[in-house]
Amino acid sequence: YHLGVHIWPVNAKGEFLIQQHSATVQWKPNLWATTGGSAIAGENALTAARRELAEELGYDAEPSELRQIACLRRTNSFCNVFVIRIDRPAEMFTLQKEEVSAVRWCSPQQLLGMVSEGIMYNYGDAYYRMLLQYQKTRLPAGR
Numbered sequence: 001y002h003l004g005v006h007i008w009p010v011n012a013k014g015e016f017l018i019q020q021h022s023a024t025v026q027w028k029p030n031l032w033a034t035t036g037g038s039a040i041a042g043e044n045a046l047t048a049a050r051r052e053l054a055e056e057l058g059y060d061a062e063p064s065e066l067r068q069i070a071c072l073r074r075t076n077s078f079c080n081v082f083v084i085r086i087d088r089p090a091e092m093f094t095l096q097k098e099e100v101s102a103v104r105w106c107s108p109q110q111l112l113g114m115v116s117e118g119i120m121y122n123y124g125d126a127y128y129r130m131l132l133q134y135q136k137t138r139l140p141a142g143r
Contacts, residue, residue: 003039004079005049009086015105022101033121045080058094069134108132
């Protein structure tokens with residue numbers, strides 16, 4: 001097993017920040033997905049999540065900003081899912097060009113539409129239900 005992290009930035013409007021993989025990455029080039037990756041030796045999930053945010057989006061998160069909402073056992077990994085409240089325009093992020101070609105804010109409806117169209121990575125129905133339920137009950141607009 002290895003340790004993976006997914007980080008879902010959410011803004012005051014309840015929108016999610018998603019990122020488009022660059023055309024040159026090996027795994028799912030040009031596909032939209034959440035920020036994330038694998039921990040490196042010596043990292044715990046929180047440290048890995050903070051590193052991934054800094055590397056991919058140029059956002060230096062304080063540990064207290066990240067809230068872990070799930071730890072999912074997968075075939076060969078444990079995936080820790082985090083949310084973080086960030087209120088800044090998409091163009092204010094500093095992208096790791098080798099991995100990320102674009103970012104955008106999207107509503108839950110837009111997110112699910114992109115999954116249906118096949119342009120957003122499909123993490124699975126149960127995953128999205130869990131994420132959207134958390135967003136709806138724990139991250140109301142304006143908080």
